Amino acid sequence: MNFAKIMKTAAMGVTTSVLAASLMTVSAQAADIIKIGAIAPKSGPLGGGALVTQWPNVELWSKQINARGGIDVGGTKMMVEIVEYDDKTNPGEHIKAAQRLAEVDKVDFIVAPYGTGFNLAAAPIYAKYGYPQIAVSAISDKLPELTKRYPNLFFTLGNTSSFSGSVVDILKDMRAAGEIGSRVAMVNVADAFGIELAEAARPRLKEAGFEIVYDKSYPLGTPDLSPIIKGAKESKPDAFIAWSYPPDTFGLTEQAIIQDLNVKMYYTAVATCFPAFGGKFGSKIEGVFGAGGVNQDSPAIQEYFKQHKEITGKDADGWASANTYVSLQVLEQAISGAGTKDRAAVVDYIKNNSFDTIMGPINFENQISNKFWTVGQWQGGKFRGVKSSNMDGAAKIVSKDGWK
C-alpha cells in the first residue's frame, strides 16, 4: 500500500463517518421538527406592507407553537423551524425560492405568498409539489375558477366585488340616514388593483343612483397628490372614495387634511388600517373609512393584539394581520388534525373540517372561506370593522365631521 492509497482510504473513511454522522443528526432532527418555509417581500414595493402584515405573524405563530412544545402530530410533539426568503417583490425570485424550499430545504409546508399577484403566480408551483396554499393577501373575482384549477389553493380574504359592494352599501346607508347626498368623487391608482375595484364600483354606484362627479386615476408613485384632492374638492362631493395603495393612501389623506376636503364620507383602501396611519394622523382621521376591519371588542382578537405586540414588538394592523394569523392557525390545526406531515392528507383535512380561530370558527366551501371584513372605520383611535361577510361585532357607522 503506497502513501497515496493510504491517504485515499483515510480520506474516504473520514468522509463516510462524517456523512454517517450528518445523516444521523438529520434523521434525529427530522423526527421531531416540522420545517416551514416562508417567502414574502422584505424589500421592493410590497416590502413595507409585508413587514407589517405577513412577517410578524410568521414569527409570532412559530414562537408561540415552540413555547408550548410544538405541534402534536399523531402523538409526537414537533417543533417548528422556519426557513425564510425575501422575494424582493419579484415573482421570478419568488418562484425560484419556492423551488429551493421544495428541492433543497425540503420543507414540509410553506406559508402562502403576500399579494394577489404573487399568490396567483406561485399557485402552479405550490400545486406541483402539493403544498397547501392558504392565501390571505389575495383578493380577486376569479376565486372559483382558481380553486377549481388548483385543488390545494384556499382563499380567506374575500373578493373584489364584496369590497366595492360594501363601500356602496355604506354610501346607501348614509344617504338613507340623510347624512350625505348623491355626489361621489372617486379616484384610483392606475394598476390592476385600483382599476379592477374602480370598474367594479362604477356600475354599482350608478345603479344605486349616485352621481360620480369626479372620476380620475393617477400613476403609482405620484409624488404630489394635491392636484387630485383639489380637483375632487372643486367637484363638491358628499363622499370621497380612493382605491389606493399604501403610499398614496397616506399622501391623499395628508392633502385632504391640508385642503380641508369637507366630506361626510372619506374612504381610502389599502393601508388605512395600518398602525402607522393612525400614528401619523392621530385624531384627525376620526371617521375615515378603509379596506378591511377587525372586531376590536373580541377577547380573542385583543389577546392576539397583545401577544403580537409582546412577541414581535410591532402592532398588528386592523385587517389582514388577523387573517394571516388565522391562516397559520388553520395550517397548524390541519397538521395535528390529520396527524401526519403528509401534504395531501393535510389539504384534505382543510377541505373537510372546521377550524377554531381568533376570528371564530372558519371553514372552507369550495376552498373559499366566506368570513372576512370588507370595510372598517377609525373610531376613537381604533380601526373597527363596520361591514363584513358573515362576521359578528360590526361597529356602528359614524359620519365624518371635519379633520380635527
Added chain:
Amino acid sequence: MDIIITGLLLGSTYALIALGLNLQYGVARIMNLANGEMLVLGALAAFWIFVADAISPLLTMLIVAPLSFIGNWLIYRFLLRPLVRRAKNQGQLEVDSILATFGMSFAIVGIMVSIHGEYFTYSYLAEPFQILGDTYALNRIVAFCFAVLLGAILFAWLYFTRQGMAIRAVVVNTEASGLVGIDVPRLSALAFAIGGAVTTMGGTLISTFIVLDASVGVVFTMKALIIIIMGGVGDIRGALVAALLLGLVETTVARLIDPGLTLAAAYAMFVIALLVRPEGLFGRKPT
C-alpha cells in the same frame, strides 16, 4: 396661479432629487445609481430621529449633511477612486461606476430594511398655508425654500468662487483642467461628497411630505436622471430649470387634463428634449 405655485413646489422637490446627482455625474463622472438610496437614507434618519425624540427634520438635516459628506467622501476615496484610476476612458468609467454603485444600492437597501423595513410615516408641518387665497402644504413650502437656498448656494459657489471655476473647468474637460494645474482627484472627491450631502438633505426634506420606504430609492434615481439629461450634464442652472419645468408640466396636466397622464407628459417632455436638444437645455454641443 394655483397651478403655477403647486407646479413650482413639485419642481423644487425634483430639484432636491437631481442637484446632488448632477454634481456627482457632471464633475466626478460617476453615474451614481445609489443616488436614490442616499436620498432615502436621509429620509430614514429624519423619520427615525423624529419618532424617537421628536426632533425636527430640519435639525436632522444639519446632522445628516456632514455625516453624508464624510460618508460619500469615503465612498469616493476607497470604492470609486480605484475605478477612476483604472478606467482608460470615460465610457469604461461609466460602465464600471454604474455596476459598482448599482451593487452599492442593494447593500444600502439591505441595511435600511434591517433598520426599518416598514413605511417611514410621520407628520411634520402638514398644515395648510395660504398664498393668494389658495391652500398649500406648509412642509412643501419649507422644502421649496430650502431647495432655493441650496440651489443658490451651489450656484454662487460654482460661479463666483475660484474653486467653483475650477469645478466648472473639470466639467468641461477633465484632462485639460488637469494640465492647467487643477487638482482633479481632490475636486472630484469634493464634488462627489457635496453631491451626496445635498441628496441626503433632499431626502430629509422630502420625507416630511412623501411617505417613503427602504426600497423606493430607484424611483428617485430615475427621476434624477431624466432631469439631469434634460438640463444638461454638470450644469446646476439646467437641472434647476428642468426640475421646475417638469413640476409645472406635471401639475398642469394633472389639473387641466387628467392626473393619469402625468407620467406620460413627463416622458413626452423628455423625448422632445432629447430630439430637439440632445445635449440638454444648458449643455454644450460636443465640439
